[in-house]
Amino acid sequence: MLRKSNTPQSEEKRSGSVKKLDSAAKVAADLWANQGSSLVVAGGITALTEKSKELQVAVNFLNSILGNDGKTVDHKGGNPAHKASYSDLASLIADMKGGKVKTLIIHRVNPGFVLPVEMGFADAVKKVEMVIYTGDRIDETGVFADYITPDNHALESWSDMELAAGVYSICQPAIRPMYDTRSFQLSLMTWAYLANQGPARLRDYETFYDYLRVFWKSDIHPKYGKGQGFEDFWQSVLQKGFTGDLNNGSSARSFKLDAFTSIKPAATKEGFELALYATSQHGDGSLANVSWLHELPDPVTKAVWDNYVMVSLATAEKHGLKQATVVELTVGDKTLELPVLIQPGLHDDVLAVAVGFGRTRAGKVGNGIGKNAFAVMSAKDGKVVASGLTATFKKTSKKYELAITQGHHTMEGRTIAVEATLADYNKKKSTGIPHPHVWSIWSGHEYSGHKWGMAVDLHTCTGCSSCVIACQSENNIPVVGKRYVIEGREMHWLRIDRYYIGNPADAEAVFQPVMCQHCDNAPCETVCPVLATVHSDEGLNDMVYNRCVGTRYCANNCPYKVRRFNWFNYAKLIEKPLHMALNPSVGVRTRGVMEKCTFCVQRIQDAKTVARNEKRQLKDGDVKVACQTACPAGGIVFGDLNDPNSAVAKIFKTEERGYALLEEWHAKPSVRYLSKIRNNDKESTGDQKGHGTAKQGEHS
């Protein structure tokens, strides 16, 4: 919604100029051409407009006339637990205000943070006689509570859930509770028992586990057991993770045209439209105390540790805004001071701010990071309005430094992230793929056993960055904090490069995950004076931490700049209980040592051990590296290039979209990228390389 993408939902919010009408017509034509296999969606915080109901009516209408109902739209499915609405909350708050609520139990929700002031939660909760708060910290809502009952972590408790209508799952604890906590479920049972109230079975059992088993035996097993004994059924659900079937029996509904009678065209507003959005890292900010998420670069802006107000290039120019200028944003009677981030491709009339920042009681890490944009939302008739708000801003003389991991945004005409249009691809699959003439007088390494390789499909990569977090979690990668990101010391072994393509005002982005390329002619290996980085007989570029003296020559000589250095003793900063979050299969690195992607060598070793114990050869798929398992699009393939039947070997051999990064440099990487194919109906422009866009300033 913030960036001009080709997804239909972004069109919902467009209005105005001829160009926009053109693109609306284009989207309409595309949708019409894909009847029954298209989908129009309005959801999330951006759908919370003043006329959110009318918006949903319009969306239903579109899906209906496109014949998507019953095909791509399944109105019987969905998660039945997600049915509560803001109006339910509004009526609860009204009851609280009216003194009708004597006891309020709040479990792991944070209305004190996410609701606009107009909803009146803070006033209402004071009128409640007893407020009990269960959660893992005294957060912005917990402060109102009379009693805090610390809940177990999800990994410490038994629980169950309905994933979608008719699909059930059991949550099994992975660890004994680490602290003196009690699960919310057991708390409820205890209170019911003590008060001698509620259904009998709540009071009959001593632990929630007993209750859960009896419930599943009596309520779920008869329906889904399929003749299995209960014990077998229970075990199989634990192993499989769920039971039941998705209800796919949804049929087309008829759309009542009179629903349109109440819809009036929106009045055009002056000023900027404020687009509040939830980032892919933080969502509503409930995990704001997790430093991994704060240091995970935003997929598009590449900024970390802050939120900011995004403005378009033209708006910035028109109002004399520079990157990091602080502006005072005014929305109705509320103001918010935020630094500016100039965003290529943003609509000129939009100011975009991420919600989920500015927590005051998230914890040591998350407190005071960014500003709370939920605070500028408003509410009308018990309905939260978060979208379509009108905003103005005033430039201040203040500057606020933003930490941005990528300082340069174009490929400078170099062949780095290759892309082609669908039309190009249909003509020639290898459009844009470089084929440099390289040769060597050396014979190169021999790999008689395995030879590990990876293929990364740029086409499926959306820049979501799950792989980055997976890598961080797998390899005990430290977080360095905002100041050191500004100084260029972020530690991610796997980063996602984002380049803007095309006209800066309407830029498109291409994402390229870059990790150690495990070159056959590794430039890092020859320059290390102490042989701390060496070539394995399986093609891995091994990093021997113990031997590393830290000359950093290897990193200078790496054309991919994937090596990361321990500038300080980050491992020493790991406090209890954070040590429990470390992967025991991977060491932590001391200061003064170089580190980088290992192709998850510990997973390779584990897989080899398993195969040896099972007295068999390693087979394709035995080794799955962390980033590969995390990629929701299956864009990363890893395996043995010496096994001609492995998926990765086939890609290396046959995929015409494949190329090695900086192939002409002849480092012979073990990673192949597959070019991105853009389905935008454009004919080939012949320009794979992108044009200049705004410079956000390189980190210094």
Next chain:
Amino acid sequence: MMKRNPLVLGNKTLKDVTDDICAPVERFPSKGWVGMFLGAKTLLLFYIGILASVVGVGIGLLGVNSPVFWGTMIVTFVFWIGIGHAGTLISAVLFLFRQKWRTSVARTAEAMTVFAVMTAGLFPLLHTGRPWLDYWLFPYPNQRGPLWVNFRSPLLWDVFAVSTYATVSMVFWYIGLVPDFATIKDRAKNKLRRTVYGALSLGWRGTAKNWSHYEMVYLLLAGLSTPLVLSVHTIVSFDFAVSNLPGWHTTIFPPYFVAGAIFSGFAMVVTLMTLVRIGFPEFKNYVTLDHMEVMNKIIMTTGMLVGYAYASEFFIAWYSGNQYERFVFINRAFGPYGWSYWIMVSCNVIFPQLFWFRRFRRSIPVMFVISLLVNVGMWFERFVITVTSLHRDFLPSSWGMYAWSWFDTGVLVGSFGMFLTLFLLYLRLFPAVSIAEVKPVLHVGYDDKGGHH
């Protein structure tokens, strides 16, 4: 035959020479010396503090980051190593070519070499992530099985080059000092002085046999040192030239670095000699304007060599047709670090052109300012090479800037504290001009026409 100016002015007798040169060692230090020494020593203490923090806390205190993994320490290392070259050139190469004018400046130039190499030598050791493991860079017998150093790494060659250079220049310097130590011992009025300088003079008696051996050793050492003038900076340049980074990976680096080193070294000799002439006015007769003029000519010549290298690099970058190479050079001159490039060009190529004029070549204020500018320029040359090549290389996503911190300033400024402290101690404790070598070039016994009296 062209009449040459005498190398030593003031109609000195042999005794005058001994008295003049020994005076700074024998008399109570002047206020000027004490003032400068206190200043330099304070700077040295500050430097020790800075280095201790960097070793104690982490190299991250400096501005090094990704992508600029090498910064101030490497820049300043190459700077000081370069400074050292003039000393060896003057003392060894000019000795072999029988350039008699070298005698007055050789000792001090060589002292400068030794101190510059000492100052420089600390940097590659301390800029590693784990300096306490630096000994792993030496191929010493160990119990780690086949684990050995990597002889393919230019950094290892650098270890050998710099340590050889440090050893040879120190020995050469010391051997040259032996007869003069004996002189001071002989003149000593107290026992301590006699004992210390006696020990330093290694039992020198001044016999014909002593002199014969001495001359031979000195000649051999001069012969040994001469290739080092070329090899050390050649190998230092390999640290850059053998890597595959655009802006580093060039074949011109060895001669370019050697020329630059001699250039900066002579500039430093001029700076120091100007100061010595101010601090010890009696030395004006030994280090004359003629000496300074010769060195200024060398500065101008090597300055133009360096200028040629700058131009040639640009040409080759364009001629190579390599887009990365071309970009690096355009970025050097016109990118975010363009200012440093233009400081380098103006200080190293433009200002020394003033030495075309005899008036400026012989003007102490002019040469003092120019020699300082040359050293500023040469520091920036190494900064340009190191930082601007690294900060924007192959993948634009990784581009960044050097995160200069005040520790960088501390390291750079502090290193002068170390150098100056050593140099001032040297001026006070060692005869700053070679007594034994100056005496033979005196005009004593000759008339202006070259005949005997």
